[in-house]
Amino acid sequence: MNVIKIALAKGRLADQSVKLLESIGIDCGPLLDKGRKxxxxxxxxxxxxxxxxxxxxxxxxxxxxxxxxxxGKDVLLEANKQLYEVLDLQFGKCKFSVAGSTSMxxxxxxxxxxxxxxxxxxxxxxxxxxxxxxxxxxxGSVELAPMVGLADVxxxxxxxxxxxxxxxxxxxxDIVEISARLVLNQVSYKTKHxxxxxxxxxxxxxxxx
Amino acid sequence: MVLEKVFLPEGVQxxxxxxxxxxxxIEGRLMEEWVKQGYMEVSSPTLExxxxxxxxxxxxxxxxxxxxxxxxGDLLVLRPDGxxxxxxxxxxxxKDMVYPLKICYIQDIFRLDQEQAGKQREFRQAGVEVFGxxxxxxxGQVIITAIExxxxxxxxxxxxxxxxxxxxxxxxxxMAVTTDEKDEIIMLIHNKNFSTLESLLEKLDIDxxxxxxxxxIPNLFGTPQGVMESVAALPINDNIKRALEELQQxxxxxxxxxxxxxxSVDLGMTAPLxxxxxxxFKGFTKDLGTILCSGGRYDRLLMSFGxxxxxxxxxxxxxxxxxxxxxxxxxKKESGPPYYLLVSHEGRHEEVAKEATRLKKTGxxxxxxxxxxxxxxxxxxxxxxxxxxxxxxxxx
Numbered sequence: 001m002n003v004i005k006i007a008l009a010k011g012r013l014a015d016q017s018v019k020l021l022e023s024i025g026i027d028c029g030p031l032l033d034k035g036r037k038x039x040x041x042x043x044x045x046x047x048x049x050x051x052x053x054x055x056x057x058x059x060x061x062x063x064x065x066x067x068x069x070x071x072g073k074d075v076l077l078e079a080n081k082q083l084y085e086v087l088d089l090q091f092g093k094c095k096f097s098v099a100g101s102t103s104m105x106x107x108x109x110x111x112x113x114x115x116x117x118x119x120x121x122x123x124x125x126x127x128x129x130x131x132x133x134x135x136x137x138x139x140g141s142v143e144l145a146p147m148v149g150l151a152d153v154x155x156x157x158x159x160x161x162x163x164x165x166x167x168x169x170x171x172x173x174d175i176v177e178i179s180a181r182l183v184l185n186q187v188s189y190k191t192k193h194x195x196x197x198x199x200x201x202x203x204x205x206x207x208x209x
Numbered sequence: 210m211v212l213e214k215v216f217l218p219e220g221v222q223x224x225x226x227x228x229x230x231x232x233x234x235i236e237g238r239l240m241e242e243w244v245k246q247g248y249m250e251v252s253s254p255t256l257e258x259x260x261x262x263x264x265x266x267x268x269x270x271x272x273x274x275x276x277x278x279x280x281x282g283d284l285l286v287l288r289p290d291g292x293x294x295x296x297x298x299x300x301x302x303x304k305d306m307v308y309p310l311k312i313c314y315i316q317d318i319f320r321l322d323q324e325q326a327g328k329q330r331e332f333r334q335a336g337v338e339v340f341g342x343x344x345x346x347x348x349g350q351v352i353i354t355a356i357e358x359x360x361x362x363x364x365x366x367x368x369x370x371x372x373x374x375x376x377x378x379x380x381x382x383x384m385a386v387t388t389d390e391k392d393e394i395i396m397l398i399h400n401k402n403f404s405t406l407e408s409l410l411e412k413l414d415i416d417x418x419x420x421x422x423x424x425x426i427p428n429l430f431g432t433p434q435g436v437m438e439s440v441a442a443l444p445i446n447d448n449i450k451r452a453l454e455e456l457q458q459x460x461x462x463x464x465x466x467x468x469x470x471x472x473s474v475d476l477g478m479t480a481p482l483x484x485x486x487x488x489x490f491k492g493f494t495k496d497l498g499t500i501l502c503s504g505g506r507y508d509r510l511l512m513s514f515g516x517x518x519x520x521x522x523x524x525x526x527x528x529x530x531x532x533x534x535x536x537x538x539x540x541k542k543e544s545g546p547p548y549y550l551l552v553s554h555e556g557r558h559e560e561v562a563k564e565a566t567r568l569k570k571t572g573x574x575x576x577x578x579x580x581x582x583x584x585x586x587x588x589x590x591x592x593x594x595x596x597x598x599x600x601x602x603x604x605x
Contacts, residue, residue: 064498084401189401190370190430190473191495 002192003046004199007061007069009054013180016091017070024202046195058083058183067188067196073178074157078118084189086200087182090207096121096175099164100153101146107172109152115145116155125155125175143167220330228531232333235362235527235534236315239335242361246354248313248337253294255317259284261293275319275330287319291334291524292484292507299340300514308341308518315527329528336504338522340511345455348488348506349462351521355492355502356468358525363534367494367501369471370430371459372478374485374505375452380422383446384415394423399479401427418444430475433460440476452487459488484510490523497533501526548574550595552586554602561601 008017022028026045034040040049050066057071058081072092076085096118100107108131115136116122126133136151143163145151157178158164158171182203189196217223224232240250259276275287288294295312303310315335337354339347352369359367377398381391390413397406406427410420422443429436433456440453456474463472480489489505504523511518549568553561561577568575576595580586590598 062498085405086401086403088404184401185498187493187495187498187500190368190475190493193431 002195003048004068004188004192004195005048005050005066007050007052007057007066007071009057009069009071009075010051011054013054013070013072013092014051016180020070020089020091020203020206023206024199055079061183061185064185064187066185067192068182068184068199070180070182073176073181074118074121076181076183077121077176077178080120082186084184084186085181086184087204087207089180089182089203092180093177094157094159094179095177096125096155097158097171098125098153098155098173098175099143099146099158099169099171102168102170104146104152104172107153112153113151114153114155115142115151117142118155121175122155143169218330222329231531231534232527235530236333236335238361239358239525240313240315242358243313243337243354246311246357248311250313250315251295251298252314252316253288253298255288255319256285257288257294257297259286261297262286262289273321275321288316289318289320291316291318291336292338292510292522295336295338296507296510296520297514299338299518299520300511300516304516309347310340311337312340312522313337333527334524335527336522336524338520340518340520342521343508343519345458345488346462347519348521349459351504351523352459352463352472352490353466353468355490355504355523355525356463356471359492359501359530362530364494364501364530366496367471367492367533368473369490369492369502370473370475370478371433371456371488371490372475372505373452373456373487374480374489375455375487376449376476377426377479379446379448379452380419384413384419386413386415395479398423398427398477401477403427422449427477429477431473433457433472433474436474436476456488480505488521494533497529499529501529501533546572546574547596548576548594550576550578550586550590550593550598552578552598552600554600557602564599564601 008014018028018031021031026047027042030040030042031049034051038051040051041047042049050060052060054071054075055078057069058076058079060066061069061083062081070089074096077096098107098114111132111134113134113136114122114126115138117138117140119135119137122133122135136145138145142154142156144167145154146169147167153172154169155175161171164170182200184196244250259271259274262274263271274289277285277287279285291314295314299310299312313336315333317331318334319331321330337351339351352371355369377395381394384391386394390409393409394406396402397409407424410423413420415423422445425439425443429439437453437457445453460472460474463469478489478491484507485505486508487506489503491503492501493499494501502523502525504521506519506521508519510520551561551565565575565577576593578586578589580589586598589595
């Protein structure tokens, strides 16, 4: 039987991804006390789990280094890789939004500066609306940009909106709803179809999709 | 020295001796195979006009091309696709040749890919094109050529997956939806994005039969027989039936050649380039997560050049094949011809020349040593994999 390699995103989705695997009867014991190991074998279930940073999941999947991955739709939209996106896993739900200072008088302005960790998503969104913007790529604490005058607005993930409110910001517009997705390497889905299909069906049953 | 000059631009690579030799062997075998099948080799220039790749249905994305401006201000590109230049050559320089016209080529392709995505921006492509025949036999023969080519290179564990663009096209043409909605449906089917496809189809005002077929299409892949059985249960129209019959005939033809184990079908396969009009296919192997070859039928492409001529073909990605051969441990140890090193003492050039000529005629590799020191000669011979050192004349 073929071993299926699956990449899980470290961080906010990892715990829920492991819970999902447990819920379909996979023995995730070795994942819970993995220490600093990045690759963990689950021999009973013919699985090998690889832990990588979220933005790297699509890269590993596209290149065939792993057969499948669990990652947020935000990462997929930004990465735009050639892979199969077969299931919405219904967890890790949040929104991509445009936000700015509560004191900003008129949104949108003719030429805005947009701070974001997701330059492709931001660019595509404003282009689709025919708006001219200047994108400023940031690595973190995007909320800071409008407060110090680096940018007029930000494009970021919003879950509850608390962080925005605490920093005197508000949502002007929602871009897209996002959640965790199950993605597959296009070749693996064909060459290891039986095993992968079995996993997909079990996961789909759990997520009600 | 300025450091930048030492490094290579992103997405290109130097090939050293071993890799160069391996690539040459692959290309040599392919050409040998294709010439045996009646294909004739052509070569198109590296530089083409930008407009060639930006007209009508065959539009390639402008941001995927390496562009430069010539002295007259014309916009040129480094060849970003193998088929379009060949189509241009056929329509402008080969109109009066005997058809069907069977063409083959091995050329470098240049594409601007996302930075730091681990993809080559210059890659080697070998392809065949058949012009002037509209029948399913031509498609079948091209796929058989692809299978025979991969087998000739020593690959055995590969699959050629066949699709049919007419099926999805026929469904979309019958729907009253916007171009953007059609594009989204195609993209979702291509990505096998079942959940988003389902919710989009629920929103659109389309009849339930069409909705059912579109929902099922991404799942319709596997053995030709299995897929045909699944399709039989769906409410399909006559256009789809005809397209499926064509696909079935091609599969039967390939099976008749004894290559049935190498083929599968995917009705959800969509064309990566805008110019495909019928059968499309791609090849892959278990060891490699990427495509080895792809191709299909493009009957309208030559109309851009004022010639109404059906065509079909495919391209192999040489670098991917090299990887697949390496990964599958199928890269047989090339024994190659014997390798001799001639060492001349006392300047006996005439004898050396005679012996070198004699050995070369028997198909050996013959190198005349430029070194004189016996120890240095031994080290050199070992490191170069020389089979035998032949000494001519007396050592002093």
